[in-house]
Amino acid sequence: MKLPFISALLIWGASTLISQxxxxxxxxxxxxxxxxxxxxxxxxxxxxxxxxxxxxxxxxxxxxxxxxxxxxxxxxxxxxxxxxxxxxxxxxxxxxxxxxxxxxxxxxxxxxxxxxxxxxxxPELLKIEPKTLKWEENGEADKKTFEITLDSEHSLSILGITATNAKKFPYELETVEEGKKYRLHVTPTATDSRGFGLLRIKTDSEYKKHQSYQAYVVVSKAGAYEKTAAGASEKKAGK
Amino acid sequence: MIAIRPILEALVLLVLSAGVAVGTWMWTGGPSREVACDPDKIKPGYICFADAEKLPSVVWVDARTRELWEQNGYPDSVLLTDHPSEDFPSLMAEAFEALATAEVVVVYCATEGCGSSEPVSQKIRELELIPEENIFVLAGGWKALKHE
Structure with a gap:
């Protein structure tokens, strides 16, 4: 009586193994x-x-x-x-x-x-290069520029710019070619303290997802970029 | 006629096995759920939790949903996710200050295959705030995190 039960188990196991x-x-x-x-x-x-x-x-x-x-x-x-x-x-x-x-x-x-x-x-209908403008703390407060390019397949215009920290990072929009190329110039008022800001570029896109794009500005600790690269790499190598 | 005896024997074996299993669990504890991580075998740009813990000034980025982040996000982590329920530019605006002061960024998602960590880490790379080699995806995802 035990044989049929065991046989059934063996056949079931074999069938799952051989199924391709x-x-x-x-x-x-x-x-x-x-x-x-x-x-x-x-x-x-x-x-x-x-x-x-x-x-x-x-x-x-x-x-x-x-x-x-x-x-x-x-x-x-x-x-x-x-x-x-x-x-x-x-x-x-x-x-x-x-x-x-x-x-x-x-x-x-x-x-x-x-x-x-x-x-x-x-896709992006508006490209901003670079994404972030950087200055060093106590470094030169020189003018830096975002290059803005609009997708030619979609008829777009820039309506305006708003900024979260316009006092520290005043800006100026230059039209290179209407509806195609712009430059957004930023010149920090001072770099004696660290700070950051966000610039929002408003477009007249009919698509809500493309009515606003962002660019970033920051005054960071002097040498932070190079220092963190070296420090973190050494840590990872176990030095 | 139904063979009763084999069925009874199978039930006895089942009960005995279950008893042994429960006893073993109570004696030795549950199975280890720790995600094994070999630094030599993970993909480029990924990092094991044990190595990430040792790095200075790490900003942890949670690429899961807001609900999960609020529930059990890594302490002091920032939410930055490509999930369609969130407005990514707004999240990036909120996370920017932390990213601007970070030396290292580690991005994690629910699992390694969730598909969010890599695009989010790419967006962080595009900001050029932190050297590329200091931006990592956590191998194993959230499951690999150890909470204090």
């Missing part, structure tokens, strides 16, 4: 360029069961709550040989400009896993 059914994805990294006013972008990861047995998804998940995964067929988890389906990634878009990678993990019943990456880029 799996899903094959056409792409595991999909790049998406978000439009300036997008709140949601989607990426479709197409897959197929190229094996000879049922391929069963155990679970799927995205570490970021900004990314939701949906499986076609109403969330079907079992895929027969030859069947194709889609994992749709729905990516909520905020106002973080730049490129981010967000992953969806698919774990199969047979222990195999797949990582699907949505590579989303939110």
């Amino acid at each position: 059914a799996d899903l094959v994805f056409e792409e595991t990294v999909i790049e998406v360029l978000a439009a300036p006013d997008d709140d949601l972008v989607t990426a479709d990861f197409i897959f197929k069961n190229t094996g000879e047995e049922l391929a069963k998804i155990d679970r799927y998940d995205a570490p970021c709550s900004c990314l939701e995964a949906q499986i076609s067929g109403g969330g079907k988890l079992g895929w027969q040989p030859g069947e194709s389906g889609t994992v749709k990634g729905l990516f909520k878009v905020g106002n973080f400009r730049g490129t981010v990678d967000k992953n969806i993990s698919i774990l199969m019943k047979n222990g195999k896993s797949h990582t699907l990456t949505v590579r989303m880029t939110m």
Whole structure:
């Protein structure tokens, strides 16, 4: 009487070991360029069961709550040989400009896993170089300049500038080419004390996410940049 | 007819195993959840918590959601995240003072694969306030943090 029970256990164990059914994805990294006013972008990861047995998804998940995964067929988890389906990634878009990678993990019943990456880029319609103007404490209070370039594909103009510390960091906007290139000059009134400020550049963009851009100014401790590089590197090396 | 005896035997084995497991847990404590970190095996730009702890003037940057940061963010950490629920420029404006005075910045997220630490650390690099080699992503994410 014990034999059938043990036999059943052995057969079940063997079947999980020998199962090679799996899903094959056409792409595991999909790049998406978000439009300036997008709140949601989607990426479709197409897959197929190229094996000879049922391929069963155990679970799927995205570490970021900004990314939701949906499986076609109403969330079907079992895929027969030859069947194709889609994992749709729905990516909520905020106002973080730049490129981010967000992953969806698919774990199969047979222990195999797949990582699907949505590579989303939110472009900048206005570029500021550099991002920060720096002066040293007790150093020269010379004029420094941000170079501002507007995206030519989107008709934009700068409406104005506001600053959080205009008293210490007075500024002047110069138009190099209307609607295309500007220079924002900043000359600190003094560098005898440390301080920082933020300049907000307002645009007439129809897209709320692109109506304001920021640049930064700072008077920092003399030699701070070079000193921290050397000090921290030595610490890391255990010196 | 259903074979009763094998089922009873399986149940007895299950109860005995569970008892031994609970006893072991109570005797030795739970499994170690410490995230192992080998500095020689982590990606460039990443740092183990044990090494980050030793560095001077570290500003810890929490790239998770505000809710998690308020709940259990590293002491004195600043919130700077790409999560769509937050206005990134506003967060950067709030974090700027701390970043401007930092010697080292370490960015962490919920897990190493969350996808937020790297873009956030890139935005910090673009400010050019701190040398690139002093901006790190914490290997293992928030789980690798040890709280006092």
